[in-house]
Amino acid sequence: MEKQVLFAGFGGQGVLSMGNFLTHVALNSGKEVAFVPSYGAEMRGGTANCLVTISDEEISSPLTDSPAMAVIMNRPSLDKFEGKIMSRGTLVINSSLVDRKPAREDLLIYELEVNKLLEGLDNERSGNMVLLGAYIEKTGIVDIDKALENFSQIFHGKSDEFIKSNRKAFLAGIEYARRHW
Amino acid sequence: MKKVLMKGNEALAQGAIDGGCRSYFGYPITPSSEIAEYMARKLPLLGGVFLQAESELAAINMVYGAAATGARVMTATSGPGMSLKQEGISFLAEAELPCLLVNISRGGPGLGGIQPAQSDYFQATRGGGHGDYHIMVLAPNNVQEMMDFAIEGFALADHYRIPVMIMAEGTLGQMMEPVIQRESVPLLTDKPWATDGCKNRKPNIINTLHLSPDVLEQRNMILSDKYQEIKRSEKKAETFMIEDADYIVVAFGLLSRVAKKAIMELRQQGMKMGLIRPITLWPFPDEVIHQAAPQVKKFISIEISMGQMIEDVRLAVNGMAPVEFMGRIGSVPSPQEITRRLAQMVEGEIK
Amino acid sequence: MKVVAKKPESLTEAKYHYCPGCTHGIIHRLIAEVMDELQIREETIGICPVGCAVLAYNYFNCDMLEAAHGRAPAVATGIKRLLPQNTVFTYQGDGDLASIGLGEIMHASIRGELITVFFVNNAIYGMTGGQMAPTTLLGQVTTTSPYGRKKEDSGYPVKMAEILALNQGSAYISRVSLHNPANVIKAKKAIKKALETQKNREGFSMVEILSTCPTNWGMNPLEALKWLEQEMIPYYPLGDFVSKKEA
Ligand SMILES: Cc1ncc(C[n+]2csc(CCOP(=O)(O)OP(=O)(O)O)c2C)c(N)n1
Numbered sequence: 001m002e003k004q005v006l007f008a009g010f011g012g013q014g015v016l017s018m019g020n021f022l023t024h025v026a027l028n029s030g031k032e033v034a035f036v037p038s039y040g041a042e043m044r045g046g047t048a049n050c051l052v053t054i055s056d057e058e059i060s061s062p063l064t065d066s067p068a069m070a071v072i073m074n075r076p077s078l079d080k081f082e083g084k085i086m087s088r089g090t091l092v093i094n095s096s097l098v099d100r101k102p103a104r105e106d107l108l109i110y111e112l113e114v115n116k117l118l119e120g121l122d123n124e125r126s127g128n129m130v131l132l133g134a135y136i137e138k139t140g141i142v143d144i145d146k147a148l149e150n151f152s153q154i155f156h157g158k159s160d161e162f163i164k165s166n167r168k169a170f171l172a173g174i175e176y177a178r179r180h181w
Numbered sequence: 182m183k184k185v186l187m188k189g190n191e192a193l194a195q196g197a198i199d200g201g202c203r204s205y206f207g208y209p210i211t212p213s214s215e216i217a218e219y220m221a222r223k224l225p226l227l228g229g230v231f232l233q234a235e236s237e238l239a240a241i242n243m244v245y246g247a248a249a250t251g252a253r254v255m256t257a258t259s260g261p262g263m264s265l266k267q268e269g270i271s272f273l274a275e276a277e278l279p280c281l282l283v284n285i286s287r288g289g290p291g292l293g294g295i296q297p298a299q300s301d302y303f304q305a306t307r308g309g310g311h312g313d314y315h316i317m318v319l320a321p322n323n324v325q326e327m328m329d330f331a332i333e334g335f336a337l338a339d340h341y342r343i344p345v346m347i348m349a350e351g352t353l354g355q356m357m358e359p360v361i362q363r364e365s366v367p368l369l370t371d372k373p374w375a376t377d378g379c380k381n382r383k384p385n386i387i388n389t390l391h392l393s394p395d396v397l398e399q400r401n402m403i404l405s406d407k408y409q410e411i412k413r414s415e416k417k418a419e420t421f422m423i424e425d426a427d428y429i430v431v432a433f434g435l436l437s438r439v440a441k442k443a444i445m446e447l448r449q450q451g452m453k454m455g456l457i458r459p460i461t462l463w464p465f466p467d468e469v470i471h472q473a474a475p476q477v478k479k480f481i482s483i484e485i486s487m488g489q490m491i492e493d494v495r496l497a498v499n500g501m502a503p504v505e506f507m508g509r510i511g512s513v514p515s516p517q518e519i520t521r522r523l524a525q526m527v528e529g530e531i532k
Numbered sequence: 533m534k535v536v537a538k539k540p541e542s543l544t545e546a547k548y549h550y551c552p553g554c555t556h557g558i559i560h561r562l563i564a565e566v567m568d569e570l571q572i573r574e575e576t577i578g579i580c581p582v583g584c585a586v587l588a589y590n591y592f593n594c595d596m597l598e599a600a601h602g603r604a605p606a607v608a609t610g611i612k613r614l615l616p617q618n619t620v621f622t623y624q625g626d627g628d629l630a631s632i633g634l635g636e637i638m639h640a641s642i643r644g645e646l647i648t649v650f651f652v653n654n655a656i657y658g659m660t661g662g663q664m665a666p667t668t669l670l671g672q673v674t675t676t677s678p679y680g681r682k683k684e685d686s687g688y689p690v691k692m693a694e695i696l697a698l699n700q701g702s703a704y705i706s707r708v709s710l711h712n713p714a715n716v717i718k719a720k721k722a723i724k725k726a727l728e729t730q731k732n733r734e735g736f737s738m739v740e741i742l743s744t745c746p747t748n749w750g751m752n753p754l755e756a757l758k759w760l761e762q763e764m765i766p767y768y769p770l771g772d773f774v775s776k777k778e779a
Contacts, residue, residue, distance in 0.1 A: 020357070027186055027359055035186070035357040039212055039295070061442035062356060062435075065515035208632065209663040209676065218663070221676045233664055233676050233686070236602065236632035261582075261601060292582060292598065 001056050003141060004064050008049035008081055009073025009094070014128030018071065019050035021132060024154045025142045026054040034062035047076055054141065071135050073114075073128070075099060092135045094127065110138055110181050117172055126169035133173025138181050144174060184359035189327045189349065190215035190257075190285060192360050194223070196331030197255050197281060199366050203229030204254040206243035208236055208262060211295045212351035213285035216257040237262040241269030248278035249387050251375030253335050257283035259351070260293055263301060263309070270344055271310030275389040275400070277374075277407075279338035281331065282316070282346040285354035288511055296511045297350035299434060300486035305348050306463040306493070313401055315408050316344040317415065318462040320433045324358035332366050339370040341411055348462065350485065352513055353435045411464055418466035419458040422448065423473055426455030428527050431470065431494050432483040433459045436513055440483050443519035452527060459490070467497035474501035481526060483507045483519065542567035542576075546590045553753025555710045555743040556584060559652060560591050562720045563621070567594070570727060576619040577611055579604040583625035584658040602633025605640035608647040619730060621648040626667040627657045630690050634666075637696070641736045644701025648726045649738040651692060654745040655764060662748030666690040669763060674748075689767060693740045697773035703735030705773040709742040711761040715770075725775075734776050742768055 005022065009015040016037050023035040037050040053062050069090040072078045074097040082102055085091055090108045096115035112134055114127040137144050148167075155163045187195070194216045197205075205220040217233065224231040230247075234240035240256050247254035258266065263284050273280060284305065288298040308314040317337055319330045327349060334345040376385045391397040421441055423429055432440040437458040444454040457473070459466050470480070480498055482491035488506045495504045507514075507522055514522075539545075542564035548557045567573050576594040580586055582601035589596035599607040604622035612620045629637050629651050640647060656674055657663040664674040664681060667689050671680040681689075693707040704726050708719035719741060726737040742764050744756035751759060 023357060024186060027184065033186070033359060036352060037355055039351070039355045059358075059438075060445065061439040061516045062358075063352075063439055063513055063515055065517040209627075209657055209660045211660050214660055214663065214675070218675045218678075222678045225679065231676075231685075235634060235666070292586070292600070 002059070003054050003069065004067040005052045005054070005141065006049060006067040006070040006081060006085075007052070007073075008047060008070065008077035009097075009128075011048040013048070013073045014125075015048045015073055016050050018128045018132045019052045021147075021154055022054075022136070022142065023052050025147045025150050026052075028150055028153075029142055029146050031055060031142075032057060032059050034059050036062050047074075047080065049077065049081075069139065069141070071131060073097060073131065078102065090139060092131065092138075094131050096127075110134070110177075112173070112176055112180075117176060118169070121165075121169060121172060123165045123169060126166050129166045129169040130173040130176070133170035134177040134181070135173075137174040137177040182361050182364065184361055186357050187324060187328075187360050188215060188355065188357050189324045190354040191219045192324045192328040193257075193283065193331050193347065193349075193354070194219035195362065196328035197335070198223060198227065199328070199363055200253065200332035200335040201366065201369050202253040202255050202281065202331075202335060203227060204247050204252050205229075205231050205256065206234050206240040206247065206254070207256045207258060208234050208240050210259045210262045212287060212354050213257045213259040213262075213283065215354065216283060216285070237265040238269070241266040241273075244280050245269055245273055245276070245278060248273065248280045249276070249376045251369075251372035251377055253279075253281075253339075253369065255281035255283065257285065259285050259295075260287045260289050260298075260301065263304065267304070267310035270316065271308070271312050271314060272389050273344045274308065274310075274314035274316060275312065275404070276387050277342040277404075278344070278387070279335075279342050280344050281334045281338060282344055284346060284348045285351055286348060287351050294511060295351060297352040297435070297513050298485050298510065299350060299436065300489065300510070301348065302462065302484070302486060302489035305346055306465065314404060315411075315463055316346050317341070317411065317464070318346045318348055320348055320460060320462050321353065322434055322437050322458065324353070324356065325360045327353065328360050328362070332363065337415070339372075341407060342374075343407070343411070348434070350435050350513060415461060416464045416466040416468065417460040418469050419460060420469060421456040421458070423455035423457060425453055426473075426476075427453040427478045428481065428523075429455045429457055429470075429473055429477050429479075430481050430483055430523070431457050431459070431490065433462060433490065436483060436485060439513060439516050440519055442516040443523060446516065446520045447523060450524075452524070454523065462490070465493045465497070467493065470494060470497035471499065474498045477502045479527065480504040481507055481523065483514075485509055485513060540564040540568045542573045542593050544591055544593045548591065549587055550584065551747040553744060553746040553756055554584070554658075555654070555741075556652065558710055558716065559650065559719075559741055559743065560588065562716070562723050563623075563650060564592065566720060566724045566727060569724070570731070572619045572727070572731075575617070576621065577615070579608050579611075579620070579622045581622070581624040581628035582659070583628045585623055585625065585652065586659065588623055602628050602631070603636055604628070605633065605636040605645070605647065605649065609640060609643070609645050612645060612647050616646070619648070619727060620646075621650060621727070623650045624652065625658065626651070626653045626655065626665040630666040630692050637692075638699075641696045641699040641702050641738070644703070644735040646730055646733055647736065648730045649736075650723070651738055651740045652743050653692070653740055653768065654743040655689070656745050656748045658745045658748055667692075669767060691768065693738070693768075693773050696736075696738060699736070701736050702738070702774050703776040704729040704737040705740075706738075706775075707740040707742065707768060707770050707773070709760065709765060709770055710744075711742070711757045711765070718770075722772075729776075740768075742770075
């Protein structure tokens with residue numbers, strides 16, 4: 001099995017960190033992985049994105065035009081990528097920053113008002129981890145427990161404070177997915 | 182050993198360190214800067230030398246000096262920086278100074294853009310500066326090879342006393358994949374020609390000036406012999422399903438992996454496609470292509486340029502089969518796009 | 533209704549791409565206001581660097597070129613020699629001018645080239661993501677001086693205004709700063725004086741402008757202005773270093 005997931009949003013929303021995190025967890029689960037970020041000036045202009053490939057076998061192409069899943073953090077990214085997602089694929093949306101409904105009817109769509117959830121967490125910055133937690137919980141793309149186990153390794157070198165607040169946000173996302181999706 | 186996730190640029194830098202490199206001279210430029218930044222962090226801790234030069238022109242001449250001392254030395258850059266280095270590379274080639282050069286390539290001409298490209302193929306494979314010379318050019322296609330080729334590059338450079346270049350699309354420098362670090366690597370070679378002080382020996386001279394026509398010709402013949410030997414011994418390519426292929430795609434670098442995916446897809450649709458991936462761009466692996474040519478209906482050179490390697494493919498095919506071109510600028514084409522366009526290219530003939 | 537602040541004619545309508553708190557935008561505006569005041573927009577030709585201001589050709593409403601990294605003074609020379617009656621300026625960062633382009637700026641000044649250079653010193657490479665510049669202060673951490681700039685490895689931060697002031701071809705050399713409104717006004721005066729120096733054919737002119745790069749300094753815009761004032765100005769003193777007319 002090979003799965004490709006696109007993460008997209010504004011530069012600064014932590015979109016690359018989301019992909020980075022998932023890639024690490026998948027690797028630690030014994031999978032073949034590749035992580036391809038958008039880079040350089042492309043990011044300063046506005047949108048940032050990255051593509052994660054997770055596979056049981058050697059990965060030939062780490063690139064694709066039509067990922068099976070997309071995790072979308074803002075409106076311009078939805079406009080840009082909605083049409084590309086593979087038919088019957090999965091679309092996960094931060095509806096706090098996306099002011100329209102997706103038009104595709106052949107996708108599994110999950111929406112989460114990330115900002116609203118963050119308000120209760122006294123943490124404005126970890127919206128990416130909220131959506132990532134919910135996404136992983138819902139799709140099972142990697143084992144959620146494995147993800148939780150990997151937290152301190154992946155964020156190695158960051159402050160305990162930082163890890164704690166990200167973990168809290170991640171758990172909140174899981175919780176949301178369990179209840180509402 | 183354990184697999185760790187690394188960015189292509191960082192894997193390359195670590196490979197260089199594993200390959201015995203303790204000196205780096207360079208000037209920042211996207212999308213290659215992480216190599217310099219990695220070296221800035223690591224080399225001082227290893228007692229090595231990291232220096233940010235004032236320009237690529239200075240950097241390549243610092244490499245000239247460091248290589249002359251017998252040290253394993255490298256520099257990395259991209260597009261405009263590689264153009265500035267050409268004068269120095271011509272001197273390095275003639276002085277037969279081993280070193281590792283890296284081009285994490287982006288689109289040109291001029292300032293161009295920072296997106297992945299393969300349009301420095303001519304510059305790399307033809308000897309981009311003045312005079313009659315070549316350098317060896319290796320084209321990795323995954324992050325593990327970024328690391329491995331850096332190690333191998335130093336060994337080749339020392340063995341043949343030649344600058345070796347690693348050329349990779351910007352995306353390959355920026356993407357992350359798991360790598361396994363090698364436990365031990367070959368040690369430094371003895372360099373009796375080095376200008377490191379003439380205690381207990383006659384002075385060594387490293388120069389590139391040969392005013393006498395005879396000496397100049399002699400020098401060019403010596404270099405040419407060396408290039409012939411490298412051509413005999415070092416051509417490298419990877420092949421995929423070419424034995425029964427009617428159509429063979431030639432592609433290098435990250436792009437070769439995307440092409441492979443497209444070929445697998447087309448095989449499933451019943452089209453007999455194969456892939457030849459040059460690993461050494463110079464020397465170009467012409468024999469595999471030449472040998473396959475009589476059985477093949479068509480070769481297709483896929484490149485992120487307007488068509489450069491295709492000239493080498495045509496020389497190798499030598500008229501035995503048509504050679505067509507598919508190119509993009511500004512991005513690595515997706516497997517879907519390659520599949521679609523390859524299908525169109527061969528459709529007429531299959532019917 | 534009275535217009536209090538209006539966009540100078542010498543700026544286009546294009547929206548800046550600069551990061552929040554970056555001073556490039558202020559400098560663009562000051563130059564444009566002076567171009568308006570001197571009524572030279574239609575005769576002016578500007579040359580962009582390679583650096584964050586590489587897209588400045590979208591912002592200045594006059595003829596503009598882009599040069600290779602560091603080569604703007606050479607390009608400007610070519611233009612000025614062919615069009616001696618026009619006003620020619622370059623706009624360069626510290627990597628562009630003081631590192632890769634040191635040869636070009638030095639010789640433009642040595643020749644007394646009748647061009648004006650706006651030199652933006654933000655002590656770092658902005659566009660490529662925060663590497664060390666020749667103007668980076670000792671101890672300053674950048675991505676290529678991860679342990680802080682050390683004089684043993686990289687020497688001392690270069691004082692371009694002082695260096696170029698030594699060349700007899702230099703007619704006006706000044707260093708200004710943008711850390712508060714009073715200094716912004718002084719900066720504008722220096723910019724005007726530099727362009728007048730060129731008009732009067734007195735010789736080479738340059739204004740070095742101390743600037744902020746909050747993104748790559750890892751600070752918010754206010755902290756960055758404070759850092760400029762407290763760390764940069766003591767090392768890079770403000771004022772005129774050559775002013776031929778006065779002499
Ligand atoms: C020959 C060459 N080498 C390197 C680069 C990459 N590069 C682009 S801008 C830049 C330096 C930018 O710093 P600075 O001049 O200080 O301007 P700033 O971005 O800070 O305004 C570099 C190294 C290039 N474009 N061309």
